[in-house]
Amino acid sequence: MYINPAWRILTIGDGDLSFSTSLWNNYKPQHLTATVFDDKQSLTAKYGDEYYQQLVSSGCQVLSGFDVTCQQTWGKLKRNHYDVVIFQFPLIPAFSSVQEFKQQCNNFSINTLNRRLLRLYLLNCFEHFLADNGAKLAFITSKDVKPYRQWNIEDALTLNTNIHFIGKSCFDINQFPGYKIRNVDRDKHVKSTQGTTYVYSTEKNTEINASLGDKIKGCPQDNKSQDKYCSICRTGAFYTDLDKQVHLASKKHLQMQHYEQQWLSYLQHEEHQKDRMG
Numbered sequence: 070m071y072i073n074p075a076w077r078i079l080t081i082g083d084g085d086l087s088f089s090t091s092l093w094n095n096y097k098p099q100h101l102t103a104t105v106f107d108d109k110q111s112l113t114a115k116y117g118d119e120y121y122q123q124l125v126s127s128g129c130q131v132l133s134g135f136d137v138t139c140q141q142t143w144g145k146l147k148r149n150h151y152d153v154v155i156f157q158f159p160l161i162p163a164f165s166s167v168q169e170f171k172q173q174c175n176n177f178s179i180n181t182l183n184r185r186l187l188r189l190y191l192l193n194c195f196e197h198f199l200a201d202n203g204a205k206l207a208f209i210t211s212k213d214v215k216p217y218r219q220w221n222i223e224d225a226l227t228l229n230t231n232i233h234f235i236g237k238s239c240f241d242i243n244q245f246p247g248y249k250i251r252n253v254d255r256d257k258h259v260k261s262t263q264g265t266t267y268v269y270s271t272e273k274n275t276e277i278n279a280s281l282g283d284k285i286k287g288c289p290q291d292n293k294s295q296d297k298y299c300s301i302c303r304t305g306a307f308y309t310d311l312d313k314q315v316h317l318a319s320k321k322h323l324q325m326q327h328y329e330q331q332w333l334s335y336l337q338h339e340e341h342q343k344d345r346m347g
């Protein structure tokens with residue numbers, strides 16, 4: 070992950086604050102605001118408050134009970150102040166019962182709800198968190214295995230917005246000594262399988278473009294060659310038409326196509342909501 074020490078950084082949903090603490094200790098950014106979704110009491114009960122105290126005593130701002138989708142929880146956060154916002158391994162919290170899920174999901178699937186979390190994160194980054202005179206970058210680090218790769222992070226999240234996916238890089242946890250990747254709800258830390266950091270900006274050319282890999286690995290830019298790829302499954306190049314037909318009929322592709330359709334329905338719902346609010 071490319072980090073410029075001159076940056077003002079905001080971290081989102083940092084389970085136990087070990088990522089923010091490592092970021093602060095190893096890169097000394099100009100400013101760091103770290104946020105956690107849990108309230109202070111749950112944070113302390115799950116993980117203790119060692120990282121919290123370390124950050125606060127180093128002069129960093131730490132906000133608990135911070136829901137990136139809900140402005141009312143943002144408290145003393147300075148608006149439009151940051152160069153980069155980072156969300157490591159986002160995942161919606163588990164529902165405590167089927168009943169709770171039915172009440173809250175609005176008939177959307179877990180796949181759509183995770184995409185919604187990331188879309189709202191990106192929209193709020195560029196509308197409320199990032200400074201106009203700054204680097205204008207939003208990072209999402211996630212895993213390239215199921216169910217995360219079924220979110221189509223590269224293409225789906227920014228549809229109908231002015232935000233561009235500008236590239237990705239491998240996430241190397243050794244760059245962040247002491248960072249423990251946390252499960253969404255429990256106090257255990259997860260096995261550090263390979264992660265990828267996806268980078269977004271409203272600018273097409275940013276100071277970090279040169280450090281990022283291809284948008285779609287190996288996928289050529291011209292439409293004719295793209296015919297040999299399946300962008301939603303990120304599969305290809307198909308050697309023959311028959312190979313492509315076999316892929317399009319596969320369970321894996323049909324499942325992804327279903328998720329894409331659900332996502333488009335969600336985006337329509339979002340549009341209707343916006344129209345209704347005027």
Ligand SMILES: C[S@@+](CC[C@H](N)C(=O)[O-])C[C@H]1O[C@@H](n2cnc3c(N)ncnc32)[C@H](O)[C@@H]1O
Pocket residue numbers: 081082083084085088105106107135136137138156157158159160161162186249250251252253254
């Ligand atoms: C798999 S955990 C990863 C935790 C931490 N970022 C890490 O890398 O160890 C997913 C995190 O996303 C956070 N999260 C889920 N929904 C959120 C929301 N609406 N706003 C902020 N954080 C959220 C959860 O609280 C949880 O800490």
